[in-house]
Amino acid sequence: MTARRVQTALFVVYLAGLVRVTLWPKLGPDDGFDLVRTVLTWLDVHGFPLTYSATEFVANIALFVPFGLLVALLTRLRPWTVVGLGLATSVAIELAQLLFLPDRVADVRDLVANTLGTAVGVAVLLAARTRQQEPVPAR
Secondary structure, three states: OOOOHHHHHHHHHHHHHHHHHHHHOOOOOOOHHHHHHHHHHHHHHHOOOOHHHHHHHHHHHHHHHHHHHHHHOOOOHHHHHHHHHHHHHHHHHHHHHHHHHHOOOOHHHHHHHHHHHHHHHHHHHHHHHHHHHHOOOOO
16 A cells, blocks of 8 residues: 555544544533543642643644644645645534534634644644755764
């Protein structure tokens, strides 16, 4: 299997996961969020106060890092165009949640976090490519 096919397969699997996480109705008490709340409470008790809102913001950034990396890897689009696609994808998700998923909450902070995550993914790829092109110092 070529590298391109592997990258494409990863992107398809990622998109399926993205749809599952963002566009499916919430699952219920066993959706994993009880564990998140338990961990946040434990951290708070031990001197590391993290709010659920802050955790969700960071999770949304992490959710879109693969989007930026894989779209930049699979296309010849300019970096800011990839970031724009991340924003457009996030807008589509938030609109779908607002219009069709009453159990979900559309939030402008998600747009910011998702777009930032896309930018981080693009930056990771650009940094890796730059590092590959650096000459090896002579000894």
